[in-house]
Structure formats: structure tokens, C-alpha cells
Amino acid sequence: MQRKNYETNSSLVYLIGLKLSVSFPTYAPGCRMLAFMDDPGAPSPIHFGQVTKARREDLGLSQDEVAEAGGPSGPTLRKIESGAGQRPNHSTLRKLDESLQWVPGSAARTWAGGTPMRIEDSQQPSSAVKTLALGPREMVMTDRDLTDLLKLQRVLNDSLAEQEALNGGLIPKLAAAREDLNRFTSRVSGAYVTVLLERNGGPGVALHPIVEFAVGHLLDSPPDSDDPHEREQRLYRRWLAGRLLDVDDEMETSFRKRWEESQRDDSTATR
Numbered sequence: 001m002q003r004k005n006y007e008t009n010s011s012l013v014y015l016i017g018l019k020l021s022v023s024f025p026t027y028a029p030g031c032r033m034l035a036f037m038d039d040p041g042a043p044s045p046i047h048f049g050q051v052t053k054a055r056r057e058d059l060g061l062s063q064d065e066v067a068e069a070g071g072p073s074g075p076t077l078r079k080i081e082s083g084a085g086q087r088p089n090h091s092t093l094r095k096l097d098e099s100l101q102w103v104p105g106s107a108a109r110t111w112a113g114g115t116p117m118r119i120e121d122s123q124q125p126s127s128a129v130k131t132l133a134l135g136p137r138e139m140v141m142t143d144r145d146l147t148d149l150l151k152l153q154r155v156l157n158d159s160l161a162e163q164e165a166l167n168g169g170l171i172p173k174l175a176a177a178r179e180d181l182n183r184f185t186s187r188v189s190g191a192y193v194t195v196l197l198e199r200n201g202g203p204g205v206a207l208h209p210i211v212e213f214a215v216g217h218l219l220d221s222p223p224d225s226d227d228p229h230e231r232e233q234r235l236y237r238r239w240l241a242g243r244l245l246d247v248d249d250e251m252e253t254s255f256r257k258r259w260e261e262s263q264r265d266d267s268t269a270t271r
Contacts, residue, residue: 044113046083051110053081055100055118071099087111087229089258091265105137146192153185190233193218197240198262207241219243 056066056077063077071077072092080088080096088096088111096107106116160178164170170178193215200211207216219241223234238244239255247255 044111045080045086047113048111049081049083051116052077052096052100052107055102055116056081059101061099066099069099071095086232086254089261091261109137141188143192146189149185150189153181156181187230190230190237194233194237194240195262197237198259201240201242202259202263203256205242216241 056063061069063074063081066077067073072080072088072095076092088107093107093111094104096102097104100107100116101119103117103119110116157178160170160174169175196211196215197207201207215237219238220243223231223238225231225234235244235251236255236258239247239251240259
């Protein structure tokens with residue numbers, strides 16, 4: 001049976017757990033990343049822009065004042081409020097939460113079509129009844145967590161492949177569950193690889209041989225995906241690795257801007 005193009009494999013497990021005895025300029029072992037606890041759902045740029053603009057106006061802030069308060073830049077905010085923006089990255093969502101005085105995670109929930117929570121609405125009331133404390137919208141996934149997930153995925157896929165060969169197929173629910181697991185694992189490991197390539201790749205940068213070994217052959221395959229957002233992520237990873245040659249001006253500008261912002265975020269995080 002032909003397997004779908006999920007961007008994960010055993011060599012990535014090797015890279016994640018690798019304890020390097022050599023050093024090179026931009027590689028950062030033990031990368032940590034944030035993973036959403038639930039699927040972000042169907043993005044709604046128009047809804048996101050309307051809610052963002054309404055909150056800014058409710059606070060009496062101009063777009064430039066939002067930027068001064070730690071929010072995204074004026075041009076980025078204007079694009080968001082117009083409803084024409086692409087999916088914001090984690091840094092932009094975090095800046096919106098901070099500058100618009102939303103509870104952390106509100107911007108991400110709003111992008112998925114939900115409703116943000118204002119900080120002033122989240123304060124504990126003066127009555128003795130304690131408000132419900134919900135779990136976090138985001139949580140840290142360590143490199144060990146990701147390695148364990150990839151190993152479990154491999155064991156499960158191998159076991160199901162044996163059952164499939166013996167029985168001539170799988171029951172539909174089990175086959176669908178395997179596809180869902182592989183799709184989720186691909187998305188999570190893809191986020192890790194994106195950060196890895198942002199730190200070790202980019203315009204005119206040759207990948208270190210270890211990174212090339214771990215992810216190179218995955219990036220050589222076609223970036224096929226039924227999800228437009230996931231396909232864009234795969235194209236971005238190939239661009240970071242210098243494998244995306246046929247790029248129009250709009251995509252080149254978008255990817256370069258995203259990469260440059262990731263470099264600023266990394267620089268700020270290491271200060």
C-alpha cells in the first residue's frame with residue numbers, strides 16, 4: 001500500500017535526540033516548541049480582523065499605538081484588520097494578546113473562529129465564589145515528548161501494516177484513526193522542523209550535514225497536501241532549505257519576511 005506523504009521519519013528522531021560533540025554557528029540542539037492542545041479549526045481572517053479592530057478601537061488605540069504597546073507593526077496590523085492577512089505566526093499572536101490586553105491564547109482562539117477573553121473579564125470577582133480556571137490553550141512540547149510520539153507512531157504503523165497484510169485490510173474506523181494520527185504527527189514534527197530550518201537555513205545558507213541527513217530527503221519530495229495552510233508550511237520549509245527554486249515575488253517576500261521575524265524572535269529569546 002502506498003503511504004501518504006507525511007513529513008516525519010526515523011532520521012528526525014535521531015536528530016532530536018542527538019547530543020552534539022561539534023558546534024556550528026546556528027544549530028541549537030534541544031529545541032523546544034509550542035503545540036496547540038486542540039486543532040485550530042477553520043481559519044477566519046475576516047472574523048479575526050473585525051474582532052481585532054473592534055478591540056483596538058474599544059481601547060482607544062491607533063494602529064501605531066498598538067505597535068508601541070508591544071503589538072505587531074503597523075503594516076502587519078493593517079493587513080490583519082483588513083481581513084486579507086495570512087495565518088499569523090506564534091509571535092504575532094502573542095503580540096496581539098499583549099497589546100490588546102487579551103488573556104494569553106485569545107488571539108489564536110479568535111483566528112480559529114472563536115472569541116477572545118479580555119484581561120479585565122478574567123479577573124477574579126470580589127465574591128467568595130472562585131471562577132473556573134480552564135486549562136492552557138498551549139503547552140510546551142519538549143524534544144523528548146516529540147521523540148516519544150514519533151516512536152509510538154512508527155510502532156503503531158508497523159503493527160497496523162502487519163494486520164493489514166494478514167487480513168487484507170483494516171476496519172474503516174481503525175484506518176481513519178491511523179490517517180488522523182499520521183496527519184497530526186506530521187503537523188507537530190513539521191513545526192519542529194520549521195524552527196530547526198529557521199535556525200540553520202534561510203537565504204543563501206547551506207544546511208549543516210547533520211540537518212541535511214535528518215530532513216533532506218523529506219524536503220526533496222513534492223509538498224503535496226489537501227490543506228492549503230499545511231502546503232504553505234511545507235513550501236516554506238523547502239524555501240528555508242534552498243529547495244524551492246520556482247518562487248514568485250509575492251511568495252519570496254512573504255517567506256523572507258517570516259524568516260527575518262524568526263531571527264529577531266530568536267535573538268530576543270537568547271538575550
